[in-house]
Amino acid sequence: MSKSPEVKLVNVPSPNFVPEKDAGKPLVLEAAHLGIDFGGLVAVDEFNIGIGATEICGLIGPNGAGKTTIFNLLTKVYEPTRGTIMIGGRDTHNMTPVQVNQMGIARTFQNIRLFDKLSVEENVKIGLHNHIGYHTLSGVFRLPAYWKEEKKAHEKALELLDIFGMADLANVTADSLPYGAQRRLEIVRALATGPKLLLLDEPAAGMNPSETEELMNNIRKIRDEFQIAILLIEHDMNLVMGICESIVVLNFGRIIAKGTPSQIQGNPQVIEAYLGTHRG
Amino acid sequence: MLAHLINGISLGSIYAIIALGYTMVYGIAKMLNFAHGDVIMVGGYISFYSMTLLGLPVPIAILAAVFVCTALGIVVERLAYKPLRAATSLAVLITAIGMSYFLQNAALLIWDANPKAYPNIFKNFEAVEFAGARISPFAIVAIAANLVIMIALTLFTTRTKVGKAMRAVSEDKGAATLMGINVNFTISLTFAIGSGLAAIAGVLLCTAYPTLMPTTGSMPGIKAFTAAVFGGIGSIPGAMIGGILLGIIEILARAYISSELADAIVFGVLIVVLIFRPTGLLGKQVHEKV
Numbered sequence: 001m002s003k004s005p006e007v008k009l010v011n012v013p014s015p016n017f018v019p020e021k022d023a024g025k026p027l028v029l030e031a032a033h034l035g036i037d038f039g040g041l042v043a044v045d046e047f048n049i050g051i052g053a054t055e056i057c058g059l060i061g062p063n064g065a066g067k068t069t070i071f072n073l074l075t076k077v078y079e080p081t082r083g084t085i086m087i088g089g090r091d092t093h094n095m096t097p098v099q100v101n102q103m104g105i106a107r108t109f110q111n112i113r114l115f116d117k118l119s120v121e122e123n124v125k126i127g128l129h130n131h132i133g134y135h136t137l138s139g140v141f142r143l144p145a146y147w148k149e150e151k152k153a154h155e156k157a158l159e160l161l162d163i164f165g166m167a168d169l170a171n172v173t174a175d176s177l178p179y180g181a182q183r184r185l186e187i188v189r190a191l192a193t194g195p196k197l198l199l200l201d202e203p204a205a206g207m208n209p210s211e212t213e214e215l216m217n218n219i220r221k222i223r224d225e226f227q228i229a230i231l232l233i234e235h236d237m238n239l240v241m242g243i244c245e246s247i248v249v250l251n252f253g254r255i256i257a258k259g260t261p262s263q264i265q266g267n268p269q270v271i272e273a274y275l276g277t278h279r280g
Numbered sequence: 281m282l283a284h285l286i287n288g289i290s291l292g293s294i295y296a297i298i299a300l301g302y303t304m305v306y307g308i309a310k311m312l313n314f315a316h317g318d319v320i321m322v323g324g325y326i327s328f329y330s331m332t333l334l335g336l337p338v339p340i341a342i343l344a345a346v347f348v349c350t351a352l353g354i355v356v357e358r359l360a361y362k363p364l365r366a367a368t369s370l371a372v373l374i375t376a377i378g379m380s381y382f383l384q385n386a387a388l389l390i391w392d393a394n395p396k397a398y399p400n401i402f403k404n405f406e407a408v409e410f411a412g413a414r415i416s417p418f419a420i421v422a423i424a425a426n427l428v429i430m431i432a433l434t435l436f437t438t439r440t441k442v443g444k445a446m447r448a449v450s451e452d453k454g455a456a457t458l459m460g461i462n463v464n465f466t467i468s469l470t471f472a473i474g475s476g477l478a479a480i481a482g483v484l485l486c487t488a489y490p491t492l493m494p495t496t497g498s499m500p501g502i503k504a505f506t507a508a509v510f511g512g513i514g515s516i517p518g519a520m521i522g523g524i525l526l527g528i529i530e531i532l533a534r535a536y537i538s539s540e541l542a543d544a545i546v547f548g549v550l551i552v553v554l555i556f557r558p559t560g561l562l563g564k565q566v567h568e569k570v
Binding site for chain 1: 436441442444452461
């Protein structure tokens, strides 16, 4: 297991804590008493989290614990049954996924959902959509604004692709990319929407150890360069313990532990959730 | 022979323009808008009355028809289809058929059942001689309109941000929404474009067959739908190829085999094509995942 970063978590107002470096800055995301029921089934309950401005936070837990459901709640794919989600201090009650995205939350998907028939560059441009500033009509008539903004979008897309060294693949269709590159493209596309918080759903799934190592460096690089927060779901404990400053452990839709990587590693409840206990 | 071919291509061009409306709406909203044919009829009436009753010049009358049909397309989508966004495709299909009858009967009420004689909008233009065949101004305009529309639409969907957003929505609505794409706007825009094109098709159709009735749009609508399926529904070049081939087959069948059997032959060819290529000529083969 790679060495965990030495982080000190400090309390902020509300029941949350963030890394010391983010203590003075407003929280990028704060969820309180969040819960959702599907029919009679309580899928998530009493989910509380506060994420600092440049924090890398891990969301872990056994399969079916409700991790992706939480991503769907935070991005308003589902409207929560209970609780509140504040983005940058604003309540997101009744907001649509598009509004939440414009407020600064972007995500990737556990099962890759790229626009397969679009090129790599076009996929990134879909992410840039709300930052390309020309009217539909100037696109139809190809007015100067169209050329100027499309050129800017093209350059921006290549710049973003370059983070992962993918600029030379710009014209390839997304479905012809190898698996690892598709996962990377999803991150670039999400990043293109200009998020303050990036949600990564199993970014290392299906990657080999060296690809995972590279991904870890890139996640850190994205955080440092763009000064954004990252919340990630991951089963690869090497990655989680290696880059996360704080970790939230979920089991059966409820948080069972929160803390720094070293606190989590030694937590008996977490070990029990993952391995089960011996009942005699 | 050449004359028949040109007639076929010009009739096929009309089918192609109508088929674009079907194929774009199917590609993005994943629904068959059977009311599309009746928007053509509305386009015919609006242009007819703009010319005859209001005495407007032809280009203005066409613009008026495009404007009204575009608005009609948006309104129909908002009122009839948008509330069913999450419903089963069968419910949406039945609604579309209902909307088709609604438009026909509304037209019956407003404009009555008497056929109107559509004016010949090309009466001031001469036919052109080409390789021994006379090419009517109608044929030239229909073919040219089809080409211009096809090129413009291709540029729009591949080169502009809204066009790219349309393609993204057609692939994965959910993912597009989460990237900040307004799916409702995109769907409205698709209906607007399709219906605007239907107005142009309406003017061309009424020029080719100058009898305007509330049911004028239904048969060409069905044939254009056939053309869209023939070419591969969801594909813009497929609509063009499907439309033109259908036009040629229809005209040749009428000229050389039997004018009564022409429609049966057209649909027969569709059945044969679908047996061998179930997704149409340019449709993507769908790999079934196991």
